[in-house]
Amino acid sequence: MHSLGRILSEHRDAVIDSWIERLRDDRGAGVTPSASPRVLRIELAAFLDALTAFFLSGIEGTEDSFREVASQATIISSARARDGYTPAQTATLVMSLKPVVSAVIQREAGGLSSELLETLAHLNATVDRVALVTFSAFVETRERLIERQSRALLDLATPALPIWRHIVLMPLVGIVDTQRARQIMEWLLEALTREEAHIAILDVTGVPVIDSRVALHLTKTVEAARLLGAKVIVTGISPDAAQTLVKLDVNLTSMITRGTLRAGLGEAFRLLSADGQAPPSKAGF
Amino acid sequence: MTTPIGSERPDEAPLETLMFRIIAEIDVAEARRAARHIAGRHGFKTVQAYGFATAVSEIATNLVLHADRGGVIHLTAALVNGIPTIGFTAEDDGPGIPDLALAMQDGYSTLGGLGCGLPGTRRLVDTFAVTTRPGEGTRIACSLTRI
Structure with a gap:
């Protein structure tokens, strides 16, 4: 034209x-x-x-x-x-x-x-x-x-923090879908190796709902950490979540769980001294 | 047709209905959040709301994992004999559940899950009904009455 x-x-x-x-x-x-x-x-x-x-x-x-x-x-x-x-x-x-x-x-x-x-x-x-x-x-x-x-x-949401010698804390905030779960595992294992940590605390306070899918992801992460010789303590499971998980009949016996992050940290220290590591009073950064 | 399990609560005039097209995991999260909110709006305590949201999450996850083209979830709130009742239905035209009795057993999973999705959901709600036809799809309807 x-x-x-x-x-x-x-x-x-x-x-x-x-x-x-x-x-x-x-x-x-x-x-x-x-x-x-x-x-x-x-x-x-x-x-x-x-x-x-x-x-x-x-x-x-x-x-x-x-x-x-x-x-x-x-x-x-x-x-x-x-x-x-x-x-x-x-x-x-x-x-x-x-x-x-x-x-x-x-x-x-x-x-x-x-x-x-x-x-x-x-x-x-x-x-x-x-x-x-x-x-x-x-x-x-x-x-x-x-x-x-x-x-x-996604990059922002999953920091792995060395909070004490041999202890890594990973607070989970938000939805744990398959992609996120893969990332959590990857970053946690990486942090465990990097920090030569014996204990990881996974705090799930910020996860909206823990259904069997999330539980499955947690179980796999715990198992992978165990293969590296580390123990995982899961904290922040709410009373509502606990009652629901019992009804769902999700088996979480493979992991150590504590209600609060404070209780989880206490358990971490107890495990460290049981392992013959420095007790918290003497341990430093 | 596989023998259905349970029977659905007869329809009441709903106070509200929300519809969700479930295709990917992100849709599950949205339906789950809405489930918790609908429970909260109708005066359910947090533990019931949490359980209801988990039930929705379990079934919606099944839609993503098992129904090749996903499915639809309806959340409803209604007054049943004057008592607030929330419920959901999940429908898909996926492959159906070949052995429903087996799928309802604890610990049975075809995809390496924990195997507590269907039986666990049943324990979380008051009424639970499944109808499934191989090759045609599945319909699950659940309801929960306010304590």
Whole structure:
């Protein structure tokens, strides 16, 4: 569709101006007052140039030139996804190009003709296609963002702290799912080796519910620690959890459990002195 | 059809109903949290709320592990003879439970679990009903009356 491409390149600056104007007038569109006018103009210009090249590239437009349009749309869309725009605002930004370009074309053609209708239909179809690209790019960016955040949370949530010579404390906070359980085991075993610890205290006060799945993960962790010659004391099982675990008939006899972290620490000291290690009164850091 | 176990409590007009699509572990966590909250909202003590949340967790975990396309959990709260009662149903169109009597035994597990999911859940609730058809799916309905 050469004529579309020609019109766009001839009226490039006018199209960009009226596009920006339109976006500023439309409250639902993808421009907030805080958005930098210069950045917006650069973004829109790059997108429009790619689109113009696409229309100039042949009757149907080549796939290569559409890829360039899609990549510009993706850049605009990803930036908006990160900046907290809504999907609707982002879609509106691209869709609002339709009326802007239509107006220019109709002014040029100076009346209804079948050629004009065909040109407009082609414009609409192309912009719709770009809108779909924009939408998936938006979602993709958000998903990557969520994934990054949850990974960051995961790293944050499981510290293994050497609280005394030979004693490592790992407070568990949050949901213990399969991925988290694997990480807990990995980090605990790593800390046990690094600190040459004999005892690990796993505090589960911050785990919302201990069901059989969590119990299974705990059992495996305890077993793995035992293979390294370390004992695990599980603390922070609430009275509610204890009653529920008994009804579930979960077998936790393989691990030492204490109600509170304080009681767990006491037990850890007792085990240390029973092992002939330095008692807490003499042990230091 | 495998012989069903237990019978469902007849439907009462629910005070509230929440629906959860269970596909992955994160969905289990969400249903579990909601279960605890619904119990709390209707005046259940924390120990009952904890037990109810655990029951939901066990069954929802089964949906993730055994029903290939997951399933749906409904949490409900209703007044039964004037007494607050919470319950849940879990439905899936997974492979069904081939031997229900065996699956209800303590310590029986096909995937290396602890084998206390179904029997344990039954002990945590007041009414417990399972219907399952091989190749067609499973429906589990439980309820718990406020003490």
